[in-house]
Amino acid sequence: NAGVTQTPKFQVLKTGQSMTLQCAQDMNHNSMYWYRQDPGMGLRLIYYSASEGTTDKGEVPNGYNVSRLNKREFSLRLESAAPSQTSVYFCASSEDRAGGDQPQHFGDGTRLSIL
Amino acid sequence: DQQVKQNSPSLSVQEGRISILNCDYTNSMFDYFLWYKKYPAEGPTFLISISSIKDKNEDGRFTVFLNKSAKHLSLHIVPSQPGDSAVYFCAASLFAGTALIFGKGTTLSVSS
Numbered sequence: 443n444a445g446v447t448q449t450p451k452f453q454v455l456k457t458g459q460s461m462t463l464q465c466a467q468d469m470n471h472n473s474m475y476w477y478r479q480d481p482g483m484g485l486r487l488i489y490y491s492a493s494e495g496t497t498d499k500g501e502v503p504n505g506y507n508v509s510r511l512n513k514r515e516f517s518l519r520l521e522s523a524a525p526s527q528t529s530v531y532f533c534a535s536s537e538d539r540a541g542g543d544q545p546q547h548f549g550d551g552t553r554l555s556i557l
Numbered sequence: 558d559q560q561v562k563q564n565s566p567s568l569s570v571q572e573g574r575i576s577i578l579n580c581d582y583t584n585s586m587f588d589y590f591l592w593y594k595k596y597p598a599e600g601p602t603f604l605i606s607i608s609s610i611k612d613k614n615e616d617g618r619f620t621v622f623l624n625k626s627a628k629h630l631s632l633h634i635v636p637s638q639p640g641d642s643a644v645y646f647c648a649a650s651l652f653a654g655t656a657l658i659f660g661k662g663t664t665l666s667v668s669s
Contacts, residue, residue: 446600484648484660485646490656532601546657
């Protein structure tokens, strides 16, 4: 079972370059999420999509855009990368709203370095 | 202001003993609490959760205790095994919320 698949796994960018991180889930989940994790920090929500066709900002949305392409796919775009966006990015999905009875399933992350 | 706090960055335990990981929270509106386990170079994996209307939930070697009056929860692992060595994140969700709020994590090391 693939679950949540993120591509690429690693990427190095120069400041000012643009990039799209891809995420796809095969569990027929309604909700999808993008988080970033920085050293010594927990995961912080960038954007989420409660259902196909909707997206909303999370805790740290500045510098990012998202697209919920269809029910399976949720992409994260950096229009003009900055060194502060060096991080590990995790995509997640859940059947419905996040919660104990609807745990989120995570991909293995994209490690992004911006020089 | 951190709503979910894991004040111990690391914990070392011997194989076979009990591991106790702690988590404090500030928002009384949280309705579910979850624990995730994360190995290096992998995504977090859901471990166990507890509803705010309960005070204990058990799944095999893992038990989560919730003390609402103290706004504190803990994860007990008994007996601890070397394969339990990982980073453990405490997370919480708001009623009718849309995403999880994570603590910074505790690195558990279980030595054989």
